[in-house]
Amino acid sequence: MEKIVEIKGLCKKFGKTEVLHDVSFDIYEDEIVGFIGPNGAGKSTTMKCMCNLIFPSAGTIKICGYDIVKEREKALAKQSSLIETPGLFPNLTGKENIEYFASYKKIPQSKIEEIIQFMNLGDGLYRRTAKYSLGMKQRLALGIALLSDPKLLILDEPTNGLDPAGVFDLRNQLKTLAKEKHVSILVSSHQLGELEKISDRYICINKGKIVENPKQMKNDSCYHITMKKTEQVEKLMEQAASVYSYTYQENGYVILVKENHKIQDVLHLFQKEQIEYEDITKKVIDIETMYSELYEA
Numbered sequence: 001m002e003k004i005v006e007i008k009g010l011c012k013k014f015g016k017t018e019v020l021h022d023v024s025f026d027i028y029e030d031e032i033v034g035f036i037g038p039n040g041a042g043k044s045t046t047m048k049c050m051c052n053l054i055f056p057s058a059g060t061i062k063i064c065g066y067d068i069v070k071e072r073e074k075a076l077a078k079q080s081s082l083i084e085t086p087g088l089f090p091n092l093t094g095k096e097n098i099e100y101f102a103s104y105k106k107i108p109q110s111k112i113e114e115i116i117q118f119m120n121l122g123d124g125l126y127r128r129t130a131k132y133s134l135g136m137k138q139r140l141a142l143g144i145a146l147l148s149d150p151k152l153l154i155l156d157e158p159t160n161g162l163d164p165a166g167v168f169d170l171r172n173q174l175k176t177l178a179k180e181k182h183v184s185i186l187v188s189s190h191q192l193g194e195l196e197k198i199s200d201r202y203i204c205i206n207k208g209k210i211v212e213n214p215k216q217m218k219n220d221s222c223y224h225i226t227m228k229k230t231e232q233v234e235k236l237m238e239q240a241a242s243v244y245s246y247t248y249q250e251n252g253y254v255i256l257v258k259e260n261h262k263i264q265d266v267l268h269l270f271q272k273e274q275i276e277y278e279d280i281t282k283k284v285i286d287i288e289t290m291y292s293e294l295y296e297a
């Protein structure tokens, strides 16, 4: 899978205060990644560094292989963002706003038509944006962000202030973008339930540091295997390279594997050692439990 974002050793100081310490993570093609952390954890600062709105104090950020500092233009051409309140012209209609930004970026008419369809603003397209609801503004801003066909979309708390219908719309749009248009998305939000619905995976940050936790992995890396608790099995798990952690609950082992699909390695080990199990099921990781464990909320 193509690496869309590669961040290594990112540090950011404001004056003498370092607010990001050695942040490193990757984002791959087609992924929706939820960016989680309490207030002041460093989410917006990381995102602003990724958009070159502020400069890293140390470390590197690559977007589609281009360094955001050394190859700024090329890196920025691959991404779009909604970081703060959408900057729209209130006296222009939605369509005029889109056309303005499109002419500025020399976007072909066919792309404009495609984006208008995607935004689905209905008659609102011909109304001044001063009259728009927040949800409509958000849709238009998303459309504008998509004009340049980005490979990466960075969204800082995009559901803030949206009513439930606006949240559903945005959710569907983001899923379509990732799965059909192959846009990778990094999205921060305090609405954990919503993040859980759209994210393939989470990156967690606290006090400017990435919190290493196996539950940041994709949802399909956690399994429950119904079987007897034995020393032999536990010894095997200790030695198995694919196993991150295991616990015994509800008549079986809850196993976290290091990469997706690596559970096969564990099952092969069982087969080799002639260890029997009754059943295996995938466990969905509950984001609220994960958050409480990570941040002791």
Ligand SMILES: Nc1ncnc2c1ncn2[C@@H]1O[C@H](COP(=O)(O)OP(=O)(O)OP(=O)(O)O)[C@@H](O)[C@H]1O
Residues within 6 Å of the ligand: 014, 019, 037, 038, 039, 040, 041, 042, 043, 044, 045, 046
């Ligand atoms: N321009 C700035 N000057 C000084 N300190 C700043 C600046 N911007 C952010 N900070 C500090 O950096 C830290 C991280 O802030 P940041 O906004 O990145 O957190 P966040 O995770 O996005 O929080 P929230 O969820 O509240 O939006 C905080 O301690 C904040 O006070």
